[in-house]
Amino acid sequence: MRRRDVLIATMPPVLWAIAYTVAKPAMERFPPLFLMSLVYAVTALALYRPWQLRQTSLWAVIAAATLGASLQSALIFSGIAHVPATMAILAVQSQVPFAVLAAWLVGQEQTNARRLVGVVVALAGVTLIVGLPNSVGESSGLLLIVLGTLCWGVAQAIIRTKSRDPGARLMGMMAAIAAPQLLIMSLILERGQQAAMVQATVSQWCAVAVLAVGGFVAAYSIWYGLLRRHRIDEIAPFILLMPLFGVLTAHVLLGEAITPLVITGGAIILMGLILVVFTPTVDDAVSAEPLPPG
Numbered sequence: 009m010r011r012r013d014v015l016i017a018t019m020p021p022v023l024w025a026i027a028y029t030v031a032k033p034a035m036e037r038f039p040p041l042f043l044m045s046l047v048y049a050v051t052a053l054a055l056y057r058p059w060q061l062r063q064t065s066l067w068a069v070i071a072a073a074t075l076g077a078s079l080q081s082a083l084i085f086s087g088i089a090h091v092p093a094t095m096a097i098l099a100v101q102s103q104v105p106f107a108v109l110a111a112w113l114v115g116q117e118q119t120n121a122r123r124l125v126g127v128v129v130a131l132a133g134v135t136l137i138v139g140l141p142n143s144v145g146e147s148s149g150l151l152l153i154v155l156g157t158l159c160w161g162v163a164q165a166i167i168r169t170k171s172r173d174p175g176a177r178l179m180g181m182m183a184a185i186a187a188p189q190l191l192i193m194s195l196i197l198e199r200g201q202q203a204a205m206v207q208a209t210v211s212q213w214c215a216v217a218v219l220a221v222g223g224f225v226a227a228y229s230i231w232y233g234l235l236r237r238h239r240i241d242e243i244a245p246f247i248l249l250m251p252l253f254g255v256l257t258a259h260v261l262l263g264e265a266i267t268p269l270v271i272t273g274g275a276i277i278l279m280g281l282i283l284v285v286f287t288p289t290v291d292d293a294v295s296a297e298p299l300p301p302g
Contacts, residue, residue, distance in 0.1 A: 076163025
């Protein structure tokens, strides 16, 4: 990866960490599926332009939106309600190996041992930062989270192989599909949507806006733009920076302490990312070979 793309790839996890930290009041007020339907509705309003010519196959957009947005959000947020926060954060990181595996099975991308070792090393750093689960009794919630990350990983492989649109345009189309899907699921499975809208404070509505604009409009536009240019096993491990940036954001905004364990875990994550980023691919090796004399 070029240095410029490496820097760009760090932006989505930074935006996700900031957005989810700032948006915590909104998550406490709104039912989760309803909240995500609002977030995707704002994203669609910001990015979706129905008059623009679509380059990606309609089935691919629908599949990516259903798997990578609607089902992912429904499964993960339903699971988070039944497990401790540390277990949830750790389980969500399984989306990285799932994305790499899906790229191999669906997208037919070949990886190598050094890059896989980098992913494992980075996951070990996440484990140090987040902490190991203290309970095994929340198996159903954990299963829902893992299924949600699996859906997200398959969606990334579909986007990587089938997307032909710029990142922002693709995100707009996906959001326009995901918003009504999540609203229907919310109306069937949840209660209190009207009360939440009436009782929400100005700060809570601002939190919704931050989550939508920062965590989805900006972050996913950048992410899907990178996914068009790079292999999944190159960029997916950058997601593992999110717990590190989340801790730093909580320290700056909420005054939470940074422990030596967090510093050690962050260093291990960076070591894993170095292995991933600076491992040459087959394409790199081919392009580096000298041309035969003509």
